[in-house]
Amino acid sequence: MTETAEHPIGIYLRIWVLLFVLSTFSYLVDWFQLQGYLRWSLILLFMLLKAGYIIAIFMHVSWERLSLKLLLFGPPVAILVLIALMSIEGEYTFATRGDYFAH
C-alpha cells in the first residue's frame, strides 16, 4: 500500500510564496543592518519557520504517522545537546586564549 500525496496543488503554491516572503524578511534583517539580540532572534525565527514549512508541507511530514515524526525529531535532540556543549567549550577556549596568548 502506498501513501499518495493527493493534495490540491494550491497548497504547494501558497507555501512556496510564503517561503519567498520569509526569505525576503531574512534578507531584510541584513539589509536594515539590525544588530544584537534583535538580529539573531529574527534570523532564527525566519529560519525555523522556513524549515518548518519545508518539512511539514513539502516533505509531507504533517500528514505522516506519529511514529515517523518521533523517528525524525527524536534523535536530533542529541544535536541540541552537542550545540550546548560545544558553545560552552568554545567560550572556554576563547577565554584561555585570552589568558595565555594575549600580550
Next chain:
Amino acid sequence: MTTKTNESATYTEPGMPGVVSDWAADKQAFDMPWGKLMMWIFLLSDTFIFSIFLTSYMNVRISATAAWPNPGEVFALEVAGVHLPLLLIAIMTFILITSSGTMAMAVNFAYRNDKGKAVLFIVLTALFGASFVGMQAFEWTKLIVEEGIRPWGNPMGAAQFGSAFFMITGFHGMHVSAGVIYLLWVARRVGSGYYDGKSLEIVEIAGLYWHFVDLVWVFIFAFFYLW
C-alpha cells in the same frame, strides 16, 4: 491495543497507541514503502553530518580571537555602481526555493499519474539545481582568486573563515550536484516507462532528498551568511 493485520495496513490509531502498534507489528514496522523509509533514514543521518559541520563552525567562530569577516561584505556584489550585500546569495536562495516548488509540483503530478508533467517538473528542478551549483562555483572562484581566501587564512579576519566556508558550502554543493544527477536519472526512468504499471513513489522519494538539500541551505544561509 491491536496488532496490525494486512487489511488495516494503512490505518494507524492516532497518538501513542498508533506508535505502539507500528512498532509492535509482526510483519514490518512502519507500513510505508521501504524506499521512502530508507530515504528518510538516510536524511536523518545526513542531518547529523551537516549539524556536525555547522556546530564545529559555531565552536571555531566563538573561540577565534581575531574578528570574523563580515559575510555581508565578503559576499557583496556591485551592480551598476550600487553596492549590494549578499546579492548572489539572495538569488541562490530564491532559486533553491523555486526548485523545491517545482519538485513539489512534480510529485503532485506523479501521483496523478501525469508522467509528462512529472518529468517536465523534475527536469526543471534539476536545471534550477544546476544553476545553483554554477553560482556557487562562481562564488568560490571569486573568493579564491580575487579575495585570496584560503582554508588556512584570509586578508579579512579570522583565519578559520575559509575552512568553515569551503567545508560547509562544499559539502552542500556536492549534495546539490548529486541531487541533480539523481533527479535526471529518475526523470529518464519515469519518462521511458520504467515505472509503468508500478507506483511513481520514486518521484516522492527523490523529492524528499531534494527538499532536504533546500532545508540544509536554509540553515547555512541563516548561520553562515546572515549571522
